[in-house]
Amino acid sequence: MKVSVNWLRDYLPIALPASQLAEKISRTAVEIEGQYQPKGNMKKVVIAKVLSVVPHPDSDHMVITQLDAGEDEPIQVVTGAPNVAEGQTVILAKHGSVIGDNKKIRKGKLRGEVSNGMLAALQELGFEDKVAPKDFEEGIWVFNDVDAADLKPGEDALTVLGLDDDVLETGITPNRADLFSMNGTAWEVAAILSEEPTLPNFELTETAEQTSDLISATAPAELATKYAVRVVKNVTVKDSPLWLQRRLWTMGIRPISNIVDITNYMLLMYGQPMHAFDLNALPEPEVHVRRAHDKEMIRTLDGVTREAAAEDIVIASGDEALMFAGVMGGETTEVTRETTDIVLEGAIFEPKSIRHTARDQNLHSEASMRFERGVNVEDTFTALDHAAALVAELAGGQVTAGRVVAQDYAYEAPVVDVSVDRVNHVLGTNITTAEISAIFDRLFFDYEENNGVFSVTIPARRWDITIEADLIEEIARLYGFDNLPATLPTGETTPGKLTPKQQLIRASRHALEGLGLNQAISYVLTTPEKANRFKLHDGEPIQLDYPMSQDRQQTRSSLLTGLLDDVAYNVARKQTDVALYEQGRVFVSDGDLTKQPAEIEHIAGVLSGNVTERTWAQKAQAADFYMLKGIVERLLKNYDFVEPIHFVANTVREDMHPGRTADIYVGNTLIGFVGQIHPTTAKVYRINETFAFELDLDAIIALPKNQGRYEVISRYPAVSRDLAILVNRDVPASRIEEAIQQAGGKHLHDIVTFDVYTGENVPSDMKSIAFGLTFINAEQTMLDDETNQTVDRIAGALAEQFGAEIR
Known part of the structure; x- marks a missing residue:
């Protein structure tokens, strides 16, 4: 503010x-x-009176003015302002002056006529368009006759306008x-x-005519805790006096007319939003507060016709909704220059509904901001009376007798207790009872003190204070935060370290970065369509009640939707080689909105385009399924699971290629999937052939793992054997590797699948697979007979389990 x-x-x-x-x-x-x-570096800007205006001999839009600027001789200024006229009091930027944006004004000639300065508009003095009065948008600023009578030519205009x-x-x-x-x-x-403020006062004079004879008002307590109206008759709507306009534009509010300006003045003075209706424009001699009817239409003061929702609070007259209560007035009852009788409204509306309306209608006003955060309940009717008194003073109106009150919440001041011992315990101070008493006196809080315990009565103007901690905060800040002692924490200290979960997540990120992927961070919120793609868990995404935009309505169920957006962003900018990963949470609900949705840690990655660049020694290598599968296998090997890892083809996973996708299991636990994005989905995202994986880190963390241990490097040479088998095409290589590992004994150190063949000389339902086996004995050299016996045992196990034939 x-x-x-x-x-x-x-x-x-x-x-x-x-x-x-x-x-x-x-x-x-x-x-x-x-x-x-506001005046900044501006100078030599003065009040001037227009003595004469004659047409420019060589221009059809310029005029030559003679100005009284308090000097011995008139000052001649050539101007193109369309609203300049003889007898006006205006603003003159003299020769040598500096105005807004450090613009320097020099004398010169315009179409052959000498001009010794410039007649200024408020915008040229640094006023924003939203603050400068509309009446002078197309010309210079002209003081009204009442204000001009108190001004002298040559007087500092910057001071007159309040810019100092x-x-x-x-x-x-x-x-x-x-x-x-x-x-x-x-x-x-x-x-x-440590001063006492002098609050504004006013005198309200009422006529004999009763307000209740002119208008009625109703308001349910659940919608408005306070609601009242006053009527002022025979007003003259015109520009506000300069003192009032000056206060408004200094505080960032545009002057409109004396009636509207008075309501804004009350808003700034009391923090109490107010509204003025044209009494004669009301459909019925009544106003009532109610919920909006579904799809009820209201044309607001900004000229926009808006559709109200059932949650909105509106002010209505008869069957017609006039305005969004506490947010923005309506055009049909707007106070105009022809208005003669007005209704002033003072109220406190239910904050949650005001917040909903402001967001739903995208109408965040000065009024809604205050109603959402709270208003002093004891000032509502005082501000209403003060506004009526000012309307009588500045618009010549007659205030009818009494308010029509629909709701009047009776404020009961809460009493909060706090002890000196508690204050000193929390703040680590030795503040005395007398010092605390002095602080409450400075705050003008009523209190009673008994044996070091203060019972403080909280005034309505400080509705933020409700508990003991609030009073301690008041004491601390007025005592001075700089005066609080600086002490080191006491007690046993422990070294900070990552939890096992944090260690695994960080290690996963480092592993993928080491494998060439760059980290991406995507939005948690997405569209309803994307929120249901690539789901790894049963459940539904969560819909936001008040989404920021159409693209941010639901929580994500997968990290891949954000990563594919990142791929699309890069591809659209001709960056087709993309290798990204993201680690974060997905959100899943079982549909019961009374429960907290599940937040599950995931990690995912994508490859698109080439993974290596073309050089003189090699061609560029394009990403493919096996490239990404190798990255995933390397990552999973780091976890060192007790149970074996295997990949199972999945032809029905939505949004993934049916022939190039595999689910990933550790034992019988599904932990993720890897594969190619379905061409149809890739077309939707407008990306090239892309490969992706996603893993459930929470499931990975929960699985049993081997304890890491150091293995001595053998001094004895390794022995290698190749084993080629003929096996049914439906048998996955991963299952064969598991069987080889089990039958190979403790000396089998490594298994590599180095060839897969189908085609000529191999039956159509069979495939040939070749494995490279490495044996190491850490205690002695492996003998050929021992190695051959182990290979024979492996071959027998494969024949028994899979019907494999040795080639």
């Missing part, structure tokens, strides 16, 4: 420079994100919504500076 220091001085006698005040607030309350003067004010930008945390108002900020700064 932007805070005007000049406005803050209406509450408190602040003698500190703005920079020091910002430092104190930042150290005690909330972060100061910025501190500046110091502005603090506060970064307000969710628990300090009380600082979304000048009143709340004044209470806070008063506590910091």
